[in-house]
Amino acid sequence: MPDYNPTLLRRVLMLRQVPLLAAADLDELATVAENMIESRLPAGASVARAGKRVTSVHLIIEGRIEGNGHAWGPRQLFGALEVLAGRDAAADAIAATDTRTLELPARDVAELLEDNFGLLIATLRDLAARMIRIAPPTSRLPGFSSDALGLVERVIMFRKQLPFVGACLDALTALAHTSEEVRWPVGTVVARAGERASDGLIIVEGSLRTSRGEELFSGASLGHLETLANLHHIDTIETVSAVRALRSSGPAMLDVLEDHTDVGLAMIATFAAAMLDTPNHMN
């Protein structure tokens, strides 16, 4: 006898239509669906209060939620960034019309991501793609000797990069083992606009210039976000002096994420917080 569960099936059907979840495995979606609660919010009902913890992510089935000058409609997620970053709501949000949502309690979100690698990667890709537009700040690296970089130096370098700030040492060590120290002379094109990013680079010494004229120095990272997001380089980047850098391949980054889901979760929280701190971010 078939195991027919119309509610679960309808929810999976709904979840599959959410752009963020378009690439997730169907059984992963079923797991998310199983943990959701269907909510009916009458027009005017409060969904979040400024300064208070956002308790759930709402997937809107029908109706609209409004707050802080934004509106969220069907197939959109309300409260996702706040929950992922563990932040309070910046402003009140209400149901603008009678609204039906699938609600996922905040406390379950991290566990679901940890358990379902497909979901974790999909979320990470989405956030990494949005982070590229934010242009995260870089922090200068301490001076390293001209000797080849050792494991500890590599770990220290990774820790200073936004995607890896919350990563555990074990994960960074794994990444350090697979990373490669590279040296380029002046005038080397290290990335071309439109080319799919496949590596992340951290500049140890020297400087580079983007096709938009932006200068990149020691401590700057390039390609990490694009590689995580599986996107193309926006700029062509060329060395303007002899450059020494640490390169990590995309596959190595994915392997580390698969083995250390805590790293993925830390990245997601970092990205979500950075986006919330950026004026006019889109939730």
Next chain:
Amino acid sequence: MSSRRAVLAPATVLFSIMVAHALLETARDALFLSRLGPQLLASAYLVIAAVALLAVTAVRKWGGVRDPRRMLVVFLIGAVIGTAALASVIAVQRSAVFVLYVWTGLVATVVVPMFWTVVDRSLRVAEAKRVFAVIGAGGVLGAMVGSAVASALGSMIAAQHLVTAGAIAFALSTLVVFVLAPRPLDDEAAPLRKRHEILSRRSRRYVWLLIIVGLVSTVTLTLADLTFKRVLSERLDPGDLATAFGAIYTGLNFIGLVIQLAVTPRLLVRTGVGGALMVLPILLVTTATGFTLTGALLAIIALKLADGGLRHSLHRVGSEILYLPVPAVVRDSWKPIADAVSHRGGQALAAVLALGLASIGAGARLFGAAITVVAIAWLAAISIARRAYVAQFRHTLEAGEIERDARVPDLDNDSVELLEQALSSPDEVEALAALELLARGGHVPALALYHPRATVVRRALASLQGELRPDVIRVLGHLLSHSDPEIRAAALAAASRTGCNCEQLAAAVDDPNPYVRAAALVGLVDDRAHEKTAAAGIAALMAGSVGDRIALVHAIGYTPHDRFRGLLNELIARREPAVVREVLRVLARAPQLADLERMLGLLEDPHVRGDARRVFTALGSRGLHRLIAALDDPRTPLGVRRHLPRTISRFASPVAASALVARLLREPDGTTEFKILRALGRMRTTDPKLPIDTAALHEYVRRSVADAVRYATYRDHLDAQPDATPGTRLIGELLEEKQRRALEHTFRGLGILNPLDDLRSVHAALVGASDSRRSAAREILESLAPTDVRTPLFALLDARSADERRAHLAELAPAPFRSHEEFLGALLADPSESLKCVVAHYVAERHLVALRGDLARLRPIVAPPLVIYAFDQAIARLDA
């Protein structure tokens, strides 16, 4: 509240209640036996049972138990008033003695359970195991003091005046409760809304089981008590009964107190609740059998000693602990009833049994035989309750957990109808989602090929597999002229599967779209008249763009034939991810075309790994044996080896599980080892009956605990050093991670051994913030962890200081280090490569030349380049 007060306050409360109860009980027994005789005891029990049940039901209905503390005070005030009233009439009314007997039973039925409800609400299980014995000792001591006072008063005043003394004692205990009774905890883990009802249902079932255990135990103990009293009343003068009972109860209570303080806590820790609860029924079976066989007075005295010594100590404490896994909301409303039913109901049952036995003229030895039989049933009930106790904790944890392993439900007619409705939506996103779900169940309807959105039609065509249904073939003809080239190509290829339509194919070989062209060329490759054209066209596609090659593979996928084997291998060798992925999709449908060695290499690439795994699975045992051989082959590149465990786990067979377990203990690479653990965990969760080598896993668990112990000890040593530097902080952080990781390995190992026990939740709860969840997890772990790892594991999880940890770990922990250099030398010798590197770096940074010899001696010969480099770099810096 201080921990001393947490124990002493409730112990004092129980002491005061039991003093009052013992006074009243002594007066009651003496008056009853002297004025009415033992023949009315059974009737008195029946009346007590009826009255107690009525009272508890009434309290539950009208009073509720929202605040057990307040209810306890109310009950005690009632006890004072009722006892005082009886004291005033007992001298003149003979029937008042019967009422007193019932009243004393009623007061005990409502007051004592309510006291334990108050205590249950204020403690966690682990605490309860530690302090219940002391609290219970307060009760035993109270009963002892009460009996002693009664005995002393009994020799000076008439028995009826003891009733007045009882009323005064209850008044004093009311004051004590008011001041000292503990307040409830309020952080019980809140279950998810929808799990709440399931947990409540399971908890009620569990409470019913406890009621049965309680009923059987009370029947046994009441029969034992009746038999004992019967023998005593036959041998003693009625006037001496009050003094004699007072003295006997004092002696029994003294034994009980000693057991309570010296035996109960140790027994609870060593044997758990279930083991501790077995002791009394085993003693009763033994002594009752002895009495039945010999009729010796010594046997019945031994029986009473066991009863009196353990009933209010070990038995009471153990029975109370059995209620702790029940959520407060269920426990508060059900426990008074459960106590009344099991205690008074049990007494009533025993009374009926005793009356039955008496009616057939049974002697005391037959009573002994009856006690033996019921005590055996009690043992059986405890063994069931023991398992249910742990299961109840598991349910509590589950209720706070997410649902982890949901699956898309199978499709029946209603669900297909639901999805077809969504498929007919003009909204492309909704239609695609529905199509995907339908295709997963093999239900792609011909209707999908008429969809107005080309994307939907293309996806529907790509989902068609195996023999085409007639309704699909009919639609394909119509799609051959579709404006979308990909649809035309798919239709052409799909149509060629139903028999070569050479004219249509030949006409399409020059189509500008590569998909159409490729479909035509692949379709014509077997046709003699067009074979050269087809070969040339295919060669052109091979030499063309990535898009051309994808189109070619796409077309081959419709008719995967052995003749394309070389071509597919050549395409894999080009390492173009998009093309390789397409090739692997074809090979998953036609695994006979796959080259195993190439497939193995592809596992290294995360972009195509999933597709390569599907090919291995499709290859069956041939694929599995190649994977196992690669896992055991030291020449297999690390990048491939690390992805073998998960690939092997996909076979979900005993052979696959056995290969992974065999590798677990000898795998040198930490990441691969972790992946083996994860793979085995997944396999056993999916199929808990999958056989595995438990001895090897047990050994692995032991090793992981030893790792955690070592890292914890290292960290304790480091924390004790003055002057933390960035270097030592980094080492400390790494040691903490290593310890955490080793514990995770331990729990994963235990999870593989016990796949139905959700060790993952247990681990999460043990390291989480909720006290109540940690407490539940601890009980589950205690029942599952092998004895040889239990002590170190709990030392790691529970110890609040380095000294406490070392005291518990004893010789399991490395010996204390005599110097900082010796400590660093131990870290350099650790199996962890990352730890070696960080420490080598620290040694060089601090210029600790004393460790140069260690660096040179411990420099690895076979290790990843960065590890060897870390040692070389450190030595060079020290030498500079």
